[in-house]
Amino acid sequence: MAIKLTASEEIKQVAQNLLANKFKINVEKIAENETVNIPIPVDLVNFVQEIIQEIAQGNSIILIPNSQxxxxxxxxxxxxxxxxxxxxxxxxxxxxxxxxxxxxxxxxxxxxxxxxxxxxxxxxxxxxxxxxxxxxxxxxxxx
Known part of the structure; x- marks a missing residue:
């Protein structure tokens, strides 16, 4: 399954804001209504940052599994x-x-x-x- 994200103006603006500010990722467990910290590997953070940079520039992103x-x-x-x-x-x-x-x-x-x-x-x-x-x-x- 391929995942495509087209950078609308709204998504582009959010991505630009994310890049402009330092941010912390928290995950909220909806069923238990609590916030937990989950360690995220640096490589994954860098990957997400690259995606955000592409979106901030108005580019579309397609993620395709290697096996596809x-x-x-x-x-x-x-x-x-x-x-x-x-x-x-x-x-x-x-x-x-x-x-x-x-x-x-x-x-x-x-x-x-x-x-x-x-x-x-x-x-x-x-x-x-x-x-x-x-x-x-x-x-x-x-x-």
């Missing part, structure tokens, strides 16, 4: 390639992302697509750093 399968259309959007190119890469075996067929359609796990995207983004960054280093060594004016 997506269409080639969604996968191509994530990988920033055309759907047809993605299908060609999948069918040729050139793209190391497993998929399954549902009728005529292909389904890919979100986790596999995201992991592949992170891997190629990391490779691109390393290549750019190498090119920048070479340009500096050759004194091509990129100092």
């Amino acid at each position: 399968e997506i269409s080639t259309t969604k996968a191509s959007e994530i990988l920033e390639v055309s759907r047809q190119h993605l299908i060609e890469l999948l069918e040729s075996g050139e793209l190391p992302i497993p998929f399954r067929r549902v009728g005529k359609h292909r389904r890919l796990r979100v986790e596999d697509v995201i992991n592949y995207k992170n891997k190629i983004d990391e490779q691109r960054l390393k290549t750019l750093e190498e090119l920048a280093k070479q340009a500096q060594e050759l004194k091509l004016g990129y100092e």
Whole structure:
């Protein structure tokens, strides 16, 4: 199940207010009418803060469980390639992302697509750093 939150003006304003002020999270047990403090891991707080920052900027957020399968259309959007190119890469075996067929359609796990995207983004960054280093060594004016 995917969860989508579209940043309405009201939600955007609340998110901006949250970012502008330090805040403490309390959880109220409705049935027992009491407030309790629940320790929240720092990673979860950072995650929530990133979501709030995106919303404060007016961006929509979609949360998709890693195990969920997506269409080639969604996968191509994530990988920033055309759907047809993605299908060609999948069918040729050139793209190391497993998929399954549902009728005529292909389904890919979100986790596999995201992991592949992170891997190629990391490779691109390393290549750019190498090119920048070479340009500096050759004194091509990129100092």
